[in-house]
Amino acid sequence: MTLVEVRNAQKRFRNTRALDGVDLTLRSGEILGIAGPNGAGKSTLTRVLSGEENLDSGEILVDGEVLSELHISELVAVVHQEPQVWLNLTVAQNLVVGNEDTKFRLPTISIEQSKVLERIGIAHLAGTPLAECSLAVRQRVEIARALVRDSRVLLFDEPNSALTDDESQALFQFMHELADTGHVVALVTHRLAELVEHCNRVIVIRDGRVATELTGELLTETAIAEELVAGQQHEAKSREAASSFLSEQEPVVATHEWSDAQGAFLDISLEVAPGEIVVIVGVEGSGGREIVAALGGMRPSHGEIQVREISSGSGQHTKIAYLSADRREMLFHNMTVADNLVSRLGSPLIANQFGWLRRRNIRVEASSLVERYSVRTDGVEQMLTSLSGGNQQKVAIAAAMASNPSLLLVEEPTRGVDVGSKRDIYQMLREYADDGRAVVAFCTEAPEAFELADRVMVIQRGVCRDILRPGDYPDIQSFASALAKLELINVTVHSSHKSAVLDAPIIPNERKDPA
Amino acid sequence: MAPITGEQPGTRKRGLALDQLRTAGLVLAIILSGLVFQSQTSSFFSSENLLTLLRSMSSLGIMAFAQMLVILLGEIDLSVGAIYGLAATTVAVLWLGGGALPFHVPLVIALIAAFLVAIAIGAANAFLTSVVKIPSFIATLGFLSLAQGSELLLSNASTFNPAYNTPLPSSGELRFFHLLGGSQLPFGIPIQVGWLAAMLGFFWVLRHRTLFGFRLVAIGGNSTAAEIGRLPIRRYKFVVFILSAVMAALAGILDFSYVGSVGPNSGGSLVFPVIAAVVIGGASLNGGWGTIPGTLLGAALLAVLANGLALLGVGAFAQLLFVGFVTIGAVTLDRVTRQLANKRASRVAQ
Numbered sequence: 001m002t003l004v005e006v007r008n009a010q011k012r013f014r015n016t017r018a019l020d021g022v023d024l025t026l027r028s029g030e031i032l033g034i035a036g037p038n039g040a041g042k043s044t045l046t047r048v049l050s051g052e053e054n055l056d057s058g059e060i061l062v063d064g065e066v067l068s069e070l071h072i073s074e075l076v077a078v079v080h081q082e083p084q085v086w087l088n089l090t091v092a093q094n095l096v097v098g099n100e101d102t103k104f105r106l107p108t109i110s111i112e113q114s115k116v117l118e119r120i121g122i123a124h125l126a127g128t129p130l131a132e133c134s135l136a137v138r139q140r141v142e143i144a145r146a147l148v149r150d151s152r153v154l155l156f157d158e159p160n161s162a163l164t165d166d167e168s169q170a171l172f173q174f175m176h177e178l179a180d181t182g183h184v185v186a187l188v189t190h191r192l193a194e195l196v197e198h199c200n201r202v203i204v205i206r207d208g209r210v211a212t213e214l215t216g217e218l219l220t221e222t223a224i225a226e227e228l229v230a231g232q233q234h235e236a237k238s239r240e241a242a243s244s245f246l247s248e249q250e251p252v253v254a255t256h257e258w259s260d261a262q263g264a265f266l267d268i269s270l271e272v273a274p275g276e277i278v279v280i281v282g283v284e285g286s287g288g289r290e291i292v293a294a295l296g297g298m299r300p301s302h303g304e305i306q307v308r309e310i311s312s313g314s315g316q317h318t319k320i321a322y323l324s325a326d327r328r329e330m331l332f333h334n335m336t337v338a339d340n341l342v343s344r345l346g347s348p349l350i351a352n353q354f355g356w357l358r359r360r361n362i363r364v365e366a367s368s369l370v371e372r373y374s375v376r377t378d379g380v381e382q383m384l385t386s387l388s389g390g391n392q393q394k395v396a397i398a399a400a401m402a403s404n405p406s407l408l409l410v411e412e413p414t415r416g417v418d419v420g421s422k423r424d425i426y427q428m429l430r431e432y433a434d435d436g437r438a439v440v441a442f443c444t445e446a447p448e449a450f451e452l453a454d455r456v457m458v459i460q461r462g463v464c465r466d467i468l469r470p471g472d473y474p475d476i477q478s479f480a481s482a483l484a485k486l487e488l489i490n491v492t493v494h495s496s497h498k499s500a501v502l503d504a505p506i507i508p509n510e511r512k513d514p515a
Numbered sequence: 516m517a518p519i520t521g522e523q524p525g526t527r528k529r530g531l532a533l534d535q536l537r538t539a540g541l542v543l544a545i546i547l548s549g550l551v552f553q554s555q556t557s558s559f560f561s562s563e564n565l566l567t568l569l570r571s572m573s574s575l576g577i578m579a580f581a582q583m584l585v586i587l588l589g590e591i592d593l594s595v596g597a598i599y600g601l602a603a604t605t606v607a608v609l610w611l612g613g614g615a616l617p618f619h620v621p622l623v624i625a626l627i628a629a630f631l632v633a634i635a636i637g638a639a640n641a642f643l644t645s646v647v648k649i650p651s652f653i654a655t656l657g658f659l660s661l662a663q664g665s666e667l668l669l670s671n672a673s674t675f676n677p678a679y680n681t682p683l684p685s686s687g688e689l690r691f692f693h694l695l696g697g698s699q700l701p702f703g704i705p706i707q708v709g710w711l712a713a714m715l716g717f718f719w720v721l722r723h724r725t726l727f728g729f730r731l732v733a734i735g736g737n738s739t740a741a742e743i744g745r746l747p748i749r750r751y752k753f754v755v756f757i758l759s760a761v762m763a764a765l766a767g768i769l770d771f772s773y774v775g776s777v778g779p780n781s782g783g784s785l786v787f788p789v790i791a792a793v794v795i796g797g798a799s800l801n802g803g804w805g806t807i808p809g810t811l812l813g814a815a816l817l818a819v820l821a822n823g824l825a826l827l828g829v830g831a832f833a834q835l836l837f838v839g840f841v842t843i844g845a846v847t848l849d850r851v852t853r854q855l856a857n858k859r860a861s862r863v864a865q
Contacts, residue, residue, distance in 0.1 A: 298743070322743055330743060334736035334803035343733050344744040351726035399744070 002028040002063060002152045002184050004049075004076075009058035011044055018044035020208030021058070026153065031179050032186045033199030037228055037445050041208040042188055046157050049186075050078045076153040077146030081161055081284070083138040085130060085145070091117070092126040094141045095148050116147045120174065136167040143174070153184040160194075161284035172198050190283060190444060192221040192484050204228060207419070225480040229447045249273045252310065252438035253295065253407050258303030264290035265462040267303075272407070272438040274310060277429060279453035280442045281483065287462035289325070289411055292442040296322025296409040310406040310436060318344075321405035323396060325412040325442075330396040331384055338366035338380035340395050344403040365402070373398045373428050390421025397425060401432055408432060410441040414448060426451050446480035458486050534806065537797045537849060541812040544845075545819055552823030559823060566705060570773075572818030573707035574599070574766035576811060578785065579792040580718035581762035583810040584755045586793050587722075588735045589802025590644060590651035592756060595763040595789055597662035598633055599782030602764030603771040604666045605629040607675035610684065614670045622688045630764055636662060637760030641753040651756075659786070667779055676776040696772030707769055714762070719807045731755070736803030788817050791842040797849065816841065 006024040010017070018041045026032050036042045047053040049060070051073030059066050062075060085094050092109040095117065100107035109117075109126065117123040120140050130138055139159060146154055156175065160168035175198065179185045187199060195202050202214045204227040212227050214220075251271040259266045265287035272278050282288030294301040297320065309319050321344070323330055332340050342350050342362050350362050366380040375394045377387055384392060393414065400408060413429060414422045429452060433439045443449045449456045449470065456468040466486055473479040552559040578595050585592045604614075606629045612619035620628075636658055643654035677684055677692060684692075698706045722728040734741040734748050741748055763782070771777045796813030798805030820841060824834045 296743075318745075324739075324743060329737070329739040332733050332736040332740055332803070335732060339729065339732075343730075343740075343746075346726060350729075355726045357724050357726055357729055 001182065003061075004153055004184055005061040005064075006045075006049070007059050007061065009045075009048060009060070010056045011041075011048060011053065012056055013044075017208050019048065019055075019058075022205070022208070022210055024203065024210060026184045026186055028152070028182045028184045029179055030185075030200035031175060031198055032184075033195040033202035034186060034188045034205060035190070035192070035195055035202060035224055035228065036205035036211075037447065040205045042205055043157070045205065046078060046155050046188060049153075049155060050076045052078075074149070075151060076155065077142075077149065077151035078155045078157055079139060079142050079146070079159050081158040083135070083142040085138055085141050087131040087138075088129070090127050090129050091122060091133065091137070091141055094130060095144055099148055113148050116144050120144055120147070121170075134167075136163055136171075139163070139171070152182075154178060154186070156185070156187045156189075158189055158284065159187070160189075192224050195219075195224060196221050206230070221484050222481050225446065225484050226477055228445075229476050229480055249275075250308065253305070253307045253440070255295075255306075256304040258301060258305050260287065260290055260294055260462070261300035261302060263462070264299075265294075265459065268464060270440075270457065270464075272440055274436040274438060275433050276454045277433045277439040277441065277452055278455050278457060279449040280440065280457045280459055281444070281446075281449050282442075282459035283444065286459045288457075288459035289442050291459065292409050292411050292440060293322070293324070295407070295440060296320060298322060298324075307407055318403045318405045320407045320409065321400040321403055322409045323400050323411065323413070325415055327389070327392055327396060327416070330399075331392060333383075333385055335384060336381050337370070337375070337377050337384055337387065337395060338362055340384050341366040341369045341380070341399050341402060344399055369398045369402055373401075374424055388418075388421075390417040390424075393417050394421065394424060394428065397428055401428070406437055408437060408439045410439065412443060413441055413452070422448075446483045447476055449483070450476045450479045456483075458483065460486075534797065534809075536852065538809060538812065540848070541795070541797075541809070541816060541845075545812065545816050548816070548819050548823060552819075552826060556823075556826045559826060564822070564826070566703065566708065568818055568822045569708045569711065570705040571822060572814050573705075573711040574770050575785070575788055575792060575818065576711050576814040577714045577762050577766045577769075578759075578789045579796075579810050579814045580714055580807060581755075581759040582789050583793045583796070583798055583805050583807065584718070584722065584731060585651075585759050586790075586798045586800060587731050587802060587805040588752060588755055589738065589800075590752070590756075591655065591790070591800065592640065592759045593652065593655040593786055593790075594636060594640060594658035594662055595759060596782040596785035597659045597666070598636055598760050598763040599767035599770075599785055600777075600780055601636075601662040601666040601669075601767075602629040602633055603767040603777040603781060604670045604675075604779075605632055606768055606771065607677075607777050608669050610688075611675055611677060611680045612682070613675065613680075614673065615668060622684065622692060626768065629768060630761060633760040633764035634757050637757035638753060640760070641749075641756035644756070645749045645752040663780060663783070670779060672779040674776055674778040678775060692772055693775075694772075696769035697775065705773075707773060710765075710769060715807065715811060722807045727751070727754075732803060734802075735805075738802075788814075788838065791838065792817055795842060795845040813845075816845075 004026040006022055009019050009022040009024075011019040020041075022041070022045060024045075034042055034045065044053065048055055049072070051069040051071075054069055060072060061067070062072070067075070086097060089097065092114070095113045096107050096109055099113070101110065114123060114126065117126055120143060122137055122140050122144070125133060125137060130141060133141075143154070160171055163171065172194070175185050175187065187195070189195060196219055199219070200215065202219055202224060204211045204214070204224065206227070211230070214223055214227070251273050254271045256269050257267045258270075259268070268291060270278070280288040280291055290299060293299045295305075307319050309317065332343060335343070339362070342365055345365070347353055347355065349365065351357050363380060369375070370377060370380055373394050375387070375391050375398065377391065384395065387395065397410065397413065408429075410429070414425050417425065429439050429441070441452060443452070450473070453470055456470060458465045458468065468479070468482060470479055473482065549559060558564055578599070582592055582595060606622075606625045608614035608616055609620050609625035609628055610622050640651065640655050640658055643649045644651040677689055694706070696707055696710075700706055700709050722731070730741075730746050731751060733744075734746055734751060738748065767782055770781070792813035793805065793810050794800065794813070795816060796805070796809030796811070798809065817838060820837055821834055824837060
């Protein structure tokens, strides 16, 4: 019997409170579900629970004893979305690393360790290099490592986002087994259906606090969905007028039977009119993210795609600008706010025809962008790193908008951003679309899609499952439950095709492909 | 997540303040070591010695400016020393005959050929780095060996001296060749100091006043963001690697002209001080950070040490020890200050 208690946990990163007084109890024998919107503090909580991150204040007790981070990390193991294992070693060697039990001799796998491999069903792959194994096998290796180290607490962080249905089912079955054998098991996921199906208890984290705890009869998808979106105010929107004129104009981007070269999505037909924001919604691995990246030219694709350039007014014009989900991938931390804002521009805006930099133009242009998009800064000549996360995000989006793309592509526009900045960012994107440009965004959260979109395209396993118009729904709750229902259908339909899950190592696609 | 409002004074203009601190520290180090040498030899601060010092840092400085741009991009060019030697030898062999070639050509053509060789090597370095995507450390290490080997094969490892060559080149050509690197400007300033000043101006403008320099900082700071923002990464890499190779060739030819002769493997020991000067000058090998004034100061510090130690009569071997200590010391100091500044900034933010 193990009992983990978190008391008044507080954690702050530079400008944001990630955890703002979390109280939480985990017991062995049950599966605890952890849900929450992006940026609510879920991942910080996981890192704190696993000892990867220190708390600013508050404590973690295991069986009534206060433990240091070091002890916690021995006791708690995380199973990541992307397993943290060694691809250059075999399955067996992966188990041995760090648990060698030898000083000079070449370490080999012990009897207990091979028993663990047998228990989780990958003993026949012991000698296979992990690079040749499927993601599911890699994940099991990570679980096996936790078991070998005798971890009593296992945190599953979005564990099945990239697994097939059969692999997911097997994983959940194993999670139940772990709980039954006295382990503490926690599951962090976005998928409401799975939380309801597999968890005994679900907590919803919002703004760094535990907003609610749901058990028994109260634990339903609708209840979780409502809790996820509660506390976010919404203003009445006037998009009725917009949607009527939309269809009459020639689309900015039109695709027809358009597919990803690596099979992430298939036969997508999408038209986006000037002034329209289309949000693509899908869970991780659904192909939604890849659609946006491929539209941005960051992934190879085939099929029909046409992008029309809208030129209006003066200044620089580009066809397409793309923003990835990861802020670190979009910004230059070695440069000032001003330099970041103009980083996508060129001659004649920030340099003359000989390439001579126009410093004054940069300052003027940057200042006007800062003002227009209400970036909070003490001056454009500050380093980018002095801004809060939300304001850095605004800088990234403003920098893309500065190049006047006809089609603006954004992945998760408000990931890891505070509520105030979120609203600013929605407004930025709306105003940009209202200028007669097209915006396509990928979102994982129902409230964001509701807030932002004229149309929502729901992607599942690489195909368009449905198109929703947020304008057809009276409020966010009904929209969120409509989305959740779409997901529910998916979950109940899935077991139609059975295949052997872990019979042979699956060689990744890129290896098979001679090109 | 709840935002925390209000100013964070510790993070304000952090990069700029650090840069200024570093520049001040370097200037101080140069002056201090100058004073130490002056107190020991009393000839260090003579105008004659200072001109000698400036001349001696000319080829180091010219190569370091271009190397700084390479490092700013997050790459490195280890082949510069070998290109330095190969360029000088190419001029010598083509112009004077001898070596492995049965013919010789006018000086101007030999000079053009040497620069074309350098451009080819620079382009090959960039091709391997940006198209084939080999790490530049390996690609340029390979060309270090290739260039050195070509130099030795071309020259048969012999020494060339235009003034005592048979057949003797025309006096016009000899005079022109001497003019390049061995002559003097008004006030007794060596012409190599003029070259250094010209290249300083050129690279300063390029790095600090043009769109090119602006984008180099961006590409070096975050190549993924640069790709997403559609900056011309590949083209910039070609330009920068070619510049680095051409500057190495220029330095090699100028030194050949100044010394009056060139022997086998003349630039072999240059790659370390060139990179050291850039790094002492505050550039980050991860890319994204680096200035021309900093690089100039880095080269100057190394030149002051070499010059002063020579005045003191410390042998060349002991000088190597000093250069090693100074390089490691300067970078360690920089690292420690940076960490302290970061720590202070995050404490203030809390």
